[in-house]
Amino acid sequence: MKKSLKICRAITAGVLLLVLITFLILYFTVLKPKQPKIVASPIGLDHIAFSLPPNPTLNISIRAAITIENPNYAGFQYRNSSATVFYRRNLIGDAPIEAGVIRARSTKNISTVINVDADKLMADSSFLPDVLRGSLNLTSTAIMEGKVILLGIFKIRATIYSSCDISIFVWEGTKTSICDSKIEL
Numbered sequence: 001m002k003k004s005l006k007i008c009r010a011i012t013a014g015v016l017l018l019v020l021i022t023f024l025i026l027y028f029t030v031l032k033p034k035q036p037k038i039v040a041s042p043i044g045l046d047h048i049a050f051s052l053p054p055n056p057t058l059n060i061s062i063r064a065a066i067t068i069e070n071p072n073y074a075g076f077q078y079r080n081s082s083a084t085v086f087y088r089r090n091l092i093g094d095a096p097i098e099a100g101v102i103r104a105r106s107t108k109n110i111s112t113v114i115n116v117d118a119d120k121l122m123a124d125s126s127f128l129p130d131v132l133r134g135s136l137n138l139t140s141t142a143i144m145e146g147k148v149i150l151l152g153i154f155k156i157r158a159t160i161y162s163s164c165d166i167s168i169f170v171w172e173g174t175k176t177s178i179c180d181s182k183i184e185l
Helices: 002-029 118-123 127-133
Strands: 037-051 057-070 074-078 081-087 090-097 100-102 106-117 135-150 154-169 174-184
Touching (some): 037 154, 057 090, 074 154, 081 106, 090 118, 090 135, 100 106, 118 127, 127 135
Antiparallel strands (some): 037 057, 057 106, 081 090, 135 154, 154 174
8 A cells, every 4th residue: 555655656756847847948949038029110290280489389189009929938917118219318208108918929000199299309409410411310118017828727927018119211211120128027
């Protein structure tokens, strides 16, 4: 009786060890988190508001598209977030990002509106020379907090950090963006 109990324990321990090794191999090969690919691009003017002296102001809203490609085998559920926009390290605007889910191995397009404080933009001494050269270089950053959903069962807290360098070529009417993102579990 004792011998069969020892054999049963040994088999159980062996099976558990095999399951653990299989899970570790899967994690370090297939399930290992990969960095999402993010592209942010302004797509058009949404709103302009200005007032004349004695208190002249100019505010602009730019419609933007954010494309997030999730190469992972886990989905990402994120909370309401926001992106900030900088011109030469000066905060000139922000954009809300509504809560949502990016499914496993899929691409999600998010549309948002960037509220640009044009007064701050034009107050920068480099603004006019940059416009005359034909290129405005902006930086956008976003932090998206949420949960990674693995196999529909496991939920792990995660944060995606994203930074995009956006160049708007004024005279050509074109734009480019290069984004770098990092996921932290």
